[in-house]
Amino acid sequence: MLIPERNVRDVQTLRDLVRGEVVTPADPSYDQARLAWNLAADQRPAVVVFPESADDVVAVVQYARRHGLRIAPQGTGHNACPLVWDANTILLSTSRMRGVTIDVMGRRARVAAGTLWLEVTEPASEHDLAPLAGSSPDVGVIGYCLGGGVSWLARKHGLATNSVLAIEVVTADGRLRRVDAENDAALFWALRGGGGNFGVVTAMEIALYPMPQLYAGAMWWDWQHSARVMHAWREWTMTVPDEVTSSARIMRIPPLPDVPEFLRGRDFVTIDAAIIGDRAHGAALVQKLRELEPEIDTFDMVPPVALSRLHNDPEEPIPGLTEHRLLADLPAEAVDAFLAAAGPEANSPLLLAEIRHLGGALGVAKPGNGALAKLEAGYLLFAAGIAMPELVPALKQALPVLKAALAPWDAGRGYLNFEETTVDSRLFYDELTHRRLARIKTQMDPSDMFRANHPIKGSE
Ligand SMILES: Cc1cc2nc3c(=O)[nH]c(=O)nc-3n(C[C@H](O)[C@H](O)[C@H](O)COP(=O)(O)OP(=O)(O)OC[C@H]3O[C@@H](n4cnc5c(N)ncnc54)[C@H](O)[C@@H]3O)c2cc1C
Numbered sequence: 001m002l003i004p005e006r007n008v009r010d011v012q013t014l015r016d017l018v019r020g021e022v023v024t025p026a027d028p029s030y031d032q033a034r035l036a037w038n039l040a041a042d043q044r045p046a047v048v049v050f051p052e053s054a055d056d057v058v059a060v061v062q063y064a065r066r067h068g069l070r071i072a073p074q075g076t077g078h079n080a081c082p083l084v085w086d087a088n089t090i091l092l093s094t095s096r097m098r099g100v101t102i103d104v105m106g107r108r109a110r111v112a113a114g115t116l117w118l119e120v121t122e123p124a125s126e127h128d129l130a131p132l133a134g135s136s137p138d139v140g141v142i143g144y145c146l147g148g149g150v151s152w153l154a155r156k157h158g159l160a161t162n163s164v165l166a167i168e169v170v171t172a173d174g175r176l177r178r179v180d181a182e183n184d185a186a187l188f189w190a191l192r193g194g195g196g197n198f199g200v201v202t203a204m205e206i207a208l209y210p211m212p213q214l215y216a217g218a219m220w221w222d223w224q225h226s227a228r229v230m231h232a233w234r235e236w237t238m239t240v241p242d243e244v245t246s247s248a249r250i251m252r253i254p255p256l257p258d259v260p261e262f263l264r265g266r267d268f269v270t271i272d273a274a275i276i277g278d279r280a281h282g283a284a285l286v287q288k289l290r291e292l293e294p295e296i297d298t299f300d301m302v303p304p305v306a307l308s309r310l311h312n313d314p315e316e317p318i319p320g321l322t323e324h325r326l327l328a329d330l331p332a333e334a335v336d337a338f339l340a341a342a343g344p345e346a347n348s349p350l351l352l353a354e355i356r357h358l359g360g361a362l363g364v365a366k367p368g369n370g371a372l373a374k375l376e377a378g379y380l381l382f383a384a385g386i387a388m389p390e391l392v393p394a395l396k397q398a399l400p401v402l403k404a405a406l407a408p409w410d411a412g413r414g415y416l417n418f419e420e421t422t423v424d425s426r427l428f429y430d431e432l433t434h435r436r437l438a439r440i441k442t443q444m445d446p447s448d449m450f451r452a453n454h455p456i457k458g459s460e
Helices: 003-007 011-017 054-067 118-125 141-147 185-194 223-237 279-290 304-309 332-342 392-405 431-444
Strands: 021-023 047-050 070-074 089-093 100-103 108-112 164-170 176-179 200-207 214-222 244-252 267-276 320-327 352-357 379-386
Touching: 011 021, 011 047, 011 054, 054 070, 054 089, 054 164, 054 176, 054 200, 070 200, 100 118, 108 118, 118 304, 141 185, 141 200, 164 185, 176 185, 185 431, 214 223, 214 279, 214 304, 223 244, 223 267, 223 279, 223 332, 267 279, 320 392, 332 352, 332 392, 379 392
Parallel strands: 047 089, 070 089
Antiparallel strands: 021 047, 100 108, 108 200, 164 176, 164 200, 214 267, 244 267, 244 352, 320 379, 352 379
């Protein structure tokens, strides 16, 4: 029996209610419609709805409310793997709700629900403005901001979620609200770090930062130099000001035909960094790294939009398996442990193993910040592999091995955006914050309509 006939009563009514498309398992396009960016996620919703406007979202929420259904809001599906599906859940894809308005004088942008980061960074950059975008150009602005948001400007300007100025959201009562520091302040607080648990966001207003001078780039060495480079980077991070945000990575480039020949099939250790300031300032800061004689050195003055592709993140959907750990600090032994698990000697199947430098403004909770007021960690471990069937068993072994290797330096929390498995959401917050989020969940969504990738249960 087809799922929607059983559980989404009267699909035709839903189709009549929305301008956007409604796709059921009976439709030939269902398998395409249910795809997430991360192709390793096998999403099985009762029905997929592609709203085209906030009115459509209101209609879907009111329909779900009448029929006791659940809604999983999704922008791109970059973090779709933790979602748990049942036959009562509608996948609400905001991918057709696009649009960005830049207010140059007010230094803010209003973005529609399905907007991707590059769609903001490009027009903002024309005015020497930058949002706190992440390393990937096609991650969704909304999902990223609801979960935190560690950008290339993070050590100077903090988590992106705390630079969100207002949110338009349809709540479980079917109302579209505009929430900010003055209106529905508790909900505004919860949305900034509490993820997609409290409603469907239809638009967001975010701060843009003047960025007239930016020195950024990457340095690459053959991975035989991993120990020398990673240790030097570690020491360097302890000396740099908050204007510098950087990461160091082991990268194993697959032998694919569309990869440039000089990179194809090779293994590297790389350092990427963004430095707010002029050329002399930036060049002086990276001098210590240049002395390590990289094979490739792309550091230069760049417009803000260049940060979108600094990290060379994949822009097409891929099947990925990942792991992460927030690290309290990074002594030399931690770098040794990282290299033993992911460096040349380990010969691991991981595509990349990375450590990002946190700290600075990321670690400071300012008055008015949201539920994720800060990230209490000095560094962030992230690793990923391509989940091709033949690689999955090896990845499922290598990822936990790397994570375990860094356990002695664990910061005691997880980071929602980088967690791609199903975990208890208490991992992301201190106890008081989690309790407050649970209370707001009960108030705003008593029937637990909204199914986030990292669910927060209402309190009793
Ligand atoms: C290649 C890559 C690079 C990344 N780089 C960074 C980085 O530099 N910094 C960083 O902090 N993170 C980074 N991330 C993690 C990324 O921020 C998370 O995966 C984030 O959840 C993606 O948001 P999305 O909307 O694209 O994904 P989705 O999977 O669509 O959304 C994730 C969750 O957000 C919620 N959500 C999304 N849209 C809405 C909405 N309209 N209303 C309500 N809830 C909604 C839902 O709960 C949803 O399950 C990266 C991830 C990848 C795969």
